[in-house]
Amino acid sequence: MAEQADTLRRAPLSRDRVLRAAVALADEAGIDSLSMRNLAQDLDVVPMALYKHVANKDELLAGMIDVVVGEIDPPVPGADWKPTIRRRILSAREALLRHPWAPLAIESRNTATPAVLAYLDSMIGTFRAGGFSVDLAHHVMHAMGSRILGFSQELFDANRRAGRSGSSDPEPPTDLPPEVAARFPHVAEIAMAASHDDDSVVGQGCDDQFEFEFALDLLLDGIERLHRQGWTSPRRSG
Known part of the structure; x- marks a missing residue:
């Protein structure tokens, strides 16, 4: 060795x-x-x-x-758009979790790198091959935001800490102070009822992976509904 x-x-x-x-x-x-x-x-x-x-x-x-970005799974030729998009986004998330500095590095750039542009282009291509109009694909990419690259704001914040400290371990969550829980009882109620994830970076009571996949599926289901309805963006007259 x-x-x-x-x-x-x-x-x-x-x-x-x-x-x-x-x-x-x-x-x-x-x-x-x-x-x-x-x-x-x-x-x-x-x-x-x-x-x-x-x-x-x-x-x-x-x-x-x-x-x-080169570690993200390539698209499967001939596959339906929805499972293809979901699989690739989760593959992107896995890649960025392996490299916790990467989201902040991506976000801090003024211009996208060639591999990022190629990835985004292929994702748009998947939507277009699925029958999406240019208009719908454009708005879908905006709605997906950084999630299309496998990270969202809570993961971004964890990576900001990782970039400074050299460790991807998040700060341990703390209980809501009693005065805060009293002022925001519904937040406190959700925090107590939610499943616990000791490695969560968004706070006690949150499961990062579940929340990521839940929001991703919610977006994809909504996108599918708009696609079936033949949705177009509203046009201003005059």
């Missing part, structure tokens, strides 16, 4: 090797800890050697995002 690691360490650099090493470092210690210097050290090269493959850290981060 040690000999294999040593052989890999001496192997010629390539863009793919640089990007995958950077992803591994970010997974281990958080995106904020990643630098060209410590990446070079991990690869046992001088920092200048990296610039033959990535022009700067921004290009490095873009490439890392594309590595993660």
Whole structure:
């Protein structure tokens, strides 16, 4: 095993090797800890050697995002749009959970990376192949938001913490203070009645995976209904 690691360490650099090493470092210690210097050290090269493959850290981060997006399952030719969209979104979620820094990295960019654009394009293509109009597909993509890439706001917040601390472990939930529970009794009631998930990042009483899939299925069912109705967006006159 040690000999294999040593052989890999001496192997010629390539863009793919640089990007995958950077992803591994970010997974281990958080995106904020990643630098060209410590990446070079991990690869046992001088920092200048990296610039033959990535022009700067921004290009490095873009490439890392594309590595993660490349882990999402491809579409299955000929499959119906709804199970295809659902499977790919859940595959995207699994990929981003493996790389907890990725949602914040994606959200913080001003422009989408090539792999993100290709993924979004293929998802729109799935809707269009399912008979969706351009108009409906456009609004569906807006409705899905970041969920189309496998994360939602509560997961985004967890990854913000992971990026700072180098750990994907969320802060432990706390009980609602009595004065808050008294002021918002329905919130307190739901918090007490909901199933518990010790790893939840949205608060005590919430099950992240269940809430994600519930909202996803709700959206897909609503989208299917609109599609069957031949929905079009309202037009303003004049």
